[in-house]
Amino acid sequence: MTRTARLLLFAVAVLVLAPAGVVVAMNMPAFGSHELPYGDAVNSTIPAARHISNMVSAVNFDVRGLDTLGEEFMLVCAVTGTVVLLRGERGEKLTSHPAQMRGRLNAPRSDALVLTGRLMGPMVLLFGLYVVLHATVTPGGGFQGGVVISSGLLLLYLCEDYQTWRWFMRAGWLDACEGGGALIFVLAGAAPLCFGAHFLQNIMPLGKFRDMLSGGLMQIVNAAVACAVLGGFALVFLEFLEETREPRGDP
Amino acid sequence: MTVLLALLLFLTAATGAGIVFSRDPRRQVLAIAGNGLALTLLFTALQAPDVAFSELAVGTAALPLLFLVALASVRTDRKSDL
Numbered sequence: 001m002t003r004t005a006r007l008l009l010f011a012v013a014v015l016v017l018a019p020a021g022v023v024v025a026m027n028m029p030a031f032g033s034h035e036l037p038y039g040d041a042v043n044s045t046i047p048a049a050r051h052i053s054n055m056v057s058a059v060n061f062d063v064r065g066l067d068t069l070g071e072e073f074m075l076v077c078a079v080t081g082t083v084v085l086l087r088g089e090r091g092e093k094l095t096s097h098p099a100q101m102r103g104r105l106n107a108p109r110s111d112a113l114v115l116t117g118r119l120m121g122p123m124v125l126l127f128g129l130y131v132v133l134h135a136t137v138t139p140g141g142g143f144q145g146g147v148v149i150s151s152g153l154l155l156l157y158l159c160e161d162y163q164t165w166r167w168f169m170r171a172g173w174l175d176a177c178e179g180g181g182a183l184i185f186v187l188a189g190a191a192p193l194c195f196g197a198h199f200l201q202n203i204m205p206l207g208k209f210r211d212m213l214s215g216g217l218m219q220i221v222n223a224a225v226a227c228a229v230l231g232g233f234a235l236v237f238l239e240f241l242e243e244t245r246e247p248r249g250d251p
Numbered sequence: 252m253t254v255l256l257a258l259l260l261f262l263t264a265a266t267g268a269g270i271v272f273s274r275d276p277r278r279q280v281l282a283i284a285g286n287g288l289a290l291t292l293l294f295t296a297l298q299a300p301d302v303a304f305s306e307l308a309v310g311t312a313a314l315p316l317l318f319l320v321a322l323a324s325v326r327t328d329r330k331s332d333l
Contacts, residue, residue: 031252056301131304139300148309154312233313240320 043235051206052136052215060141061218061225065200068221072228076182079232086239087171109159117159122173124152136215142222146229153234162241174235181228188220259293280318287311 001009029035039055046058060068131138132145157165189200197203204216213219266286273282287310294303 141301142302143307144301144304147305147313151308151312154316213302237316240317243320243324 047209050202050215050218051209051211052218053210054136054138054141056139057135057215057222058220060143061135061190061215061221062200062202065189065221068225069189072182072185072225075232076228077177079178079235081176082236083239085148086243109161114159117155119173121152121155123161124155125149128152132222134212135222136218137210137212142225143229146226149226149230150233150237154237157237157241162244166238169234169238171235171238174231174238177231178226178235179228179231181224181226182229184224184227185221186223188217192217255296255303256293259289259296262287263293276322277319280315280322283318284311284315287314 004202041061042055042063046055046063047053050058050060050062081179128145128147128149128151130143131140131148135141135145153165153169192201192203193199195203200221202215202217204220206216207214215222263286266282266289270279270282270286273279287306290310291303291307294300294306
């Protein structure tokens with residue numbers, strides 16, 4: 001396609017789409033306008049019904065828990081696909097000589113980076129754990145805490161060398177964490193069926209309002225999501241970083 | 252809309268344009284991380300801290316890392332072919 005043809009196509013597209021865009025922009029609700037009946041309903045009923053104060057967690061793990069289960073399995077499928085594609089060739093070997101490829105500089109880590117990473121890494125991990133544990137009281141939850149923890153693992157990679165990082169990132173544990181999280185979610189959904197209740201119905205004691213352990217069944221679902229997300233992200237990081245490794249000459 | 256929100260929206264648009272206008276893939280990856288950081292600030296200002304957590308961890312740490320590794324992998328493959 002020549003430059004003229006492309007510009008012509010662009011002009012035609014703008015002529016067609018620009019009026020539509022203007023109409024949409026003119027009819028949008030005003031910035032900050034509050035037209036959210038669903039949110040209002042959740043805000044007014046959930047604190048009394050479920051004894052928790054983080055409405056986002058309530059919606060994710062209870063009100064539309066089945067949707068979250070579907071999302072959970074989308075994540076598991078995506079991670080499984082990535083792992084199958086990348087791990088297939090190298091197998092399950094543990095020894096690693098990363099960044100030894102021809103033509104790539106293996107720069108030593110600076111002291112500042114090591115110090116910052118060693119100070120911040122554990123703190124990020126701890127903060128992630130905090131976000132997971134306080135899913136029902138403060139903003140955050142299993143997904144957010146899981147990604148925070150896995151990014152903390154990346155920080156540990158930055159400040160240690162790859163071999164150390166690879167030593168404690170055991171694929172078996174991460175596999176179990178990811179699959180186990182999804183399994184616990186399904187079991188938590190199926191368990192109420194045994195007591196004559198509906199799938200994912202919150203039949204556990206709800207606890208005290210604004211208490212860390214409030215929310216009943218949501219606690220289990222939240223922990224399961226945290227496990228699955230943490231395992232999934234860590235696995236993807238591991239499999240991708242393994243790609244930077246020298247493939248041959250490995251014992 | 253407060254001045255802070257207007258500034259952050261502008262920053263998001265500016266960093267987004269930065270991704271489009273940087274041509275070198277490595278610079279683009281860093282531009283994506285910058286855009287993720289701008290979005291994190293925007294979400295925080297809009298009082299959506301849980302979305303901000305996710306955006307910070309995924310947009311500024313996970314995604315750039317995966318892109319960088321993919322770039323590194325592609326580059327070494329080319330070298331070994333020569």
